[in-house]
Amino acid sequence: MESIENHLFNIYFQEESYTKLNEYLQTKQPSSIFIMVDENTMDHCYPVFMPELKTESRIEVIAIDPGEEHKSIETCSGVWSAMVELGIDRNSLVINLGGGVITDLGGFVASTIKRGVDFIHVPTSLLGMVDAAIGGKNGVDLGPLKNQIGVIVSPIMTLIDTRFLRTLDEQQLVNGSIEMFKHGLIADKAYWNDMINAGKNYYNDIFDHLIFQSAVIKNDVVVNDPTEKGARKALNYGHTAGHAIESFCLTQPDQPDVLHGEAVAAGILVESFLSTRYTGLSPLEYDSIKNWYKGLGFTFSFTDRDIQDMIQLMAHDKKNVNGEIRFVLLSSIGDFVTDQKVENEDIVLAFHELATV
Ligand SMILES: NC(=O)c1ccc[n+]([C@@H]2O[C@H](COP(=O)([O-])OP(=O)(O)OC[C@H]3O[C@@H](n4cnc5c(N)ncnc54)[C@H](O)[C@@H]3O)[C@@H](O)[C@H]2O)c1
Ligand SMILES: [Zn+2]
Numbered sequence: 001m002e003s004i005e006n007h008l009f010n011i012y013f014q015e016e017s018y019t020k021l022n023e024y025l026q027t028k029q030p031s032s033i034f035i036m037v038d039e040n041t042m043d044h045c046y047p048v049f050m051p052e053l054k055t056e057s058r059i060e061v062i063a064i065d066p067g068e069e070h071k072s073i074e075t076c077s078g079v080w081s082a083m084v085e086l087g088i089d090r091n092s093l094v095i096n097l098g099g100g101v102i103t104d105l106g107g108f109v110a111s112t113i114k115r116g117v118d119f120i121h122v123p124t125s126l127l128g129m130v131d132a133a134i135g136g137k138n139g140v141d142l143g144p145l146k147n148q149i150g151v152i153v154s155p156i157m158t159l160i161d162t163r164f165l166r167t168l169d170e171q172q173l174v175n176g177s178i179e180m181f182k183h184g185l186i187a188d189k190a191y192w193n194d195m196i197n198a199g200k201n202y203y204n205d206i207f208d209h210l211i212f213q214s215a216v217i218k219n220d221v222v223v224n225d226p227t228e229k230g231a232r233k234a235l236n237y238g239h240t241a242g243h244a245i246e247s248f249c250l251t252q253p254d255q256p257d258v259l260h261g262e263a264v265a266a267g268i269l270v271e272s273f274l275s276t277r278y279t280g281l282s283p284l285e286y287d288s289i290k291n292w293y294k295g296l297g298f299t300f301s302f303t304d305r306d307i308q309d310m311i312q313l314m315a316h317d318k319k320n321v322n323g324e325i326r327f328v329l330l331s332s333i334g335d336f337v338t339d340q341k342v343e344n345e346d347i348v349l350a351f352h353e354l355a356t357v
Contacts, residue, residue: 001212004219008226010157011134011215014208017159018052021120024156025055028118030093032058034083036106038066041098044167045124049097057093060086064105071101071140073149079109092117096155099125099172100132104150107138111153121155124164126176126202127261130183130214133158135222152226160215162208173202174296175261178238180210181292182268183217186234189334191217196292233319234336237328240317241351242267244310245300252306266300266354269293273350274342275329285333294357301355307348314347 003020004011012020025033033055037046042063053059062082064075094117096106103121110119123133139150165173177195184192191213198207218235225232242264249255249263272289275281302310314325325347327340 001209004216006219006223008136008154008223009134009219011160011219012157013160013212014162017122017161020157021052021159022054024120025053025057025093028091028093030055030057030118031089031091032060032087032093034086034088034092034094035059035061036079036094036096036098036102036109037061037063038070038098038102039063040066041102041124045097045122045164048161048163049122064102066101068101068141071105073140073142075105076109076112076140079105080113083109083113088113088117090114090117093156094119095122096120096133097122097124099123099128103128103133104138104147105140107153107155108140108150111138111151116153118156121158123158123160125168126165126173126211127179128176129160129162129165129211130176131179131218133160134215134218136226160211162211165202170200171259174200175259177202178261178265178268180214182235182237182264183214185268185272185289185330185333186237186328186336187217187221187334188213189332192288192333196288230338233338234328236319237330237336238264238268238271240267240314240319240325240327241270241310241347243317244313247313248302248306248310262296262298265293265296266298269353269357270347270350271327271329273353274327274340274346275331277346278340278342279329279331279337281330281332285330288333290353290357302351304348307351310351311344311347 001013062079064070094106094110096103103123107119110117121133123129136152136154139147142148181195184195198210221231221235245266246258246263249258272286276286320326324341328336328338329340330336
């Protein structure tokens, strides 16, 4: 597979990852290497990664507890202290070996300690490979508020080795794949069809190539719009409604725990329904999206009252203009329109679509 190299990012795939990593280590000769893991990636990914690393530098491993609840300033504080005690300096290197929690937190810790040391992302979850480890956003949550503290700093390189996916559970694989489908919807109809045809076969060359293409799509969008003024907004497709569903379900004891990707999949159906009303998405393409959603087997169903609560949540989205909810919508699969204002009554109808599949 080719690499992705430009003024912002270097993303390498499979064996080439380790060639580039070892070349870099040879040239830089870091004073020490800090490998950030969580307990799961320590068990499953560290033993795969370490034999690939060729270096004489001192290696320290910092393991944190897994889970979003640990993507916090409190965890950072512990990691900063450990790094200082272990003698980190400006010529050290941080390698973030984990899912999006590790790359977000590890990138933030590395960018801030000693006013910034170099870091490399080695994403081990599917979501990390196609989304979180690409784009340069790093940060942590502030209490219940997601991603409130952070910086935009690009890693020296992102290394994608799909062998790591073999220990990821299926729910996490589906979770990551939702963002891949989203990439098809906003950028490339052929890619959408290829994703549909791939089904749930995650361990083969075809899927490896789909991961590569997804990284290319995210990279292209970010490189063309690093400040999120235009095209980068498209990466939020399905996320305006999806974030509201995610937040709403968290506050409802009777709603099941929902992963980000699951809420975004429902958000994609909601926003695709709106796209048929506002931006000319054809009924045929809408059916393709609806069939995909149906195949996922999620069972979201909301009352009018729930939907009103979610409309309130959407009204607080930081991407709104003058307090009005703005959506990214599709004009067709592969083409989007940003900043669409829609009527509340249509949002209600769109959420009710979820119960019809
Ligand atoms: N920076 C960005 O642009 C960006 C984009 C999207 C998401 N994110 C962030 O990413 C995070 C979600 O990422 P995630 O879904 O990877 O979550 P995660 O890092 O919590 O990983 C999910 C679970 O899988 C485990 N895991 C990871 N890799 C494994 C492997 N190879 N084998 C076995 N277990 C493994 C983890 O320990 C964890 O329990 C969120 O915090 C989100 O805000 C950031
Ligand atoms: Zn997302």
